[in-house]
Amino acid sequence: MSRFFPHPTYAEDQPLSKTILTTHVLTRAVQAGSLAGTGVGLSLLTLRRFNILSSRVPPVPAYLTILRSTGVGAVIAFGILSVGLPIRMWGREEIEWKDRSWRLRANKGQTECDDYTYGGMAVAAAAVAWKGKGLGWKGAVGGIGAGSLLGMLGYMGWRYGVKGGKFEEDDIP
Template sequence: MALNGMLPTSDYAEDQPLFHFILTAHVMHRTLPIGAFISSAIPLASTFVLRRATVYPITALLLRSNSTGALVSLGIGGAMTLGRMWGREDIEWKDRSWRLLRNTGQTQLDDFSAAGLAVGAVLGAVGRGPLPLWRGVVGGAGLGTLAGTLAFVVWKSTLGKKEQ
């Protein structure tokens, strides 16, 4: 599992290093596909349901909307973590981080989503059209996390069940 290989984990939760970073990054990463879904629905509905004329091609519209949605999602994820964990003891942060790293299903989902993020960022940079590079990369990364999450759901509902 790539996540376990990249992030240090300990044998016991109370010894977990980087616990603040791990938990915050996890929640922020998990908010990206939700933001991508919402950020994709808006331009798609505007274009296809409301039949509004578009200035950009649909790919550029999606990248533009998702670049904003990704930044908003990251902010919301950070605020959610801060709000939920405010005033909590370090052992609670360590325990939650340790459990995330030890949960096979969660690390598989994170791996799929992270792979989608990387591929999406590259594809967004290449296919951004008239958009600035940062919009292509960030928008593609957001869309990639959604694609990775959906790929995980399909994989888990078909091939992943054979592993159990």
């Protein structure tokens, strides 16, 4: 989980457990929905390219089609998991929330992935704010969702491509 949340020595001492778990789940919802939405957008472009899908709506640039479908996917997944998390955790003891949150914070790979993800989202949000005129809410959310995906891909390239999946602490004898 993000480095901004505290990480005590023991799980039963974990503060902000519900906030940590909710932030994690909703961040992953945006990523998963963005990935699915990007696939839908690319499929729409392919269907239009081969005249399988005809539209009475004037064609829009390809990047706008992809950004809009990415944004819709992110919002749908965010909505589903906003309802799904409370349903999943209904009736759970406080220690279960604390344990799950503590484990997220204890996972070095998860923390590093979050750093890249939130960095990608921040850069994308800045780009949307700077040059995002005419994108609408779907395109703006899609840009931020695409930023989260690019951040995650950057993390995967760094950790598994450059570093071979190992952390520096793992090499110490």
